[in-house]
Amino acid sequence: MPKHLFKKKLSKTDIEYRMAVPMKRxxxxxxxxxxxxxxxxxxxxxxxxxxxxxxxxKTDRYPKPVLSSGWIEFAKTRSLKVGDEVTFSVVDTKGAEDLELGIQARKKIKLFGEEIWTPPL
Known part of the structure; x- marks a missing residue:
């Protein structure tokens, strides 16, 4: 059973450059x-x-983790926009070297003037 790691509402920087990861994760x-x-x-x-x-x-005492390589391709493939949401979960930790995460994305859309969330993408 996957264990929830974090959920994040996406910002402009998350979509266009790199996604900031919560420090506590x-x-x-x-x-x-x-x-x-x-x-x-x-x-x-x-x-x-x-x-x-x-x-x-590398040189700051606050490491400020980000997702870089691969993330932007995922965001573009899913047509993610500012305000959409991603959820990461830990699927498997086969050892210190092999981390496997799951990801789900949801888009916020307006339907008949109401904001609703799509099913996970």
Whole structure:
């Protein structure tokens, strides 16, 4: 059973450049000490596998983790916009080297003047 990691409403920066990760969830990405990034697998609800990279700042005492490589392609493929939402969950941790996350995205749309959320994408 997947364990909820975090949910995030997307900002302009999240969509166009990189997605900020909540600092309190950095531990889940298992970036080795002395390193500043780690690639990991992500599976969407359709079973498609993606590769994302979680990076931190090298010289700042506040690491400010972000998702870079792979994330923007996912966001564009799903046509995600500002205000849409993504949910990450931990699917498997086969060891310190293999992190597998699940991802779901939902879009906020207006229908007959009402804002509603789509089913997960």
């Amino acid at each position: 950095l531990h889940a990405f298992q970036i080795p000490e002395g390193e500043h990034s780690k690639d990991f697998g992500v599976t969407d609800i359709h079973g498609k596998r993606w590769r994302f990279r979680c990076c931190t700042r």
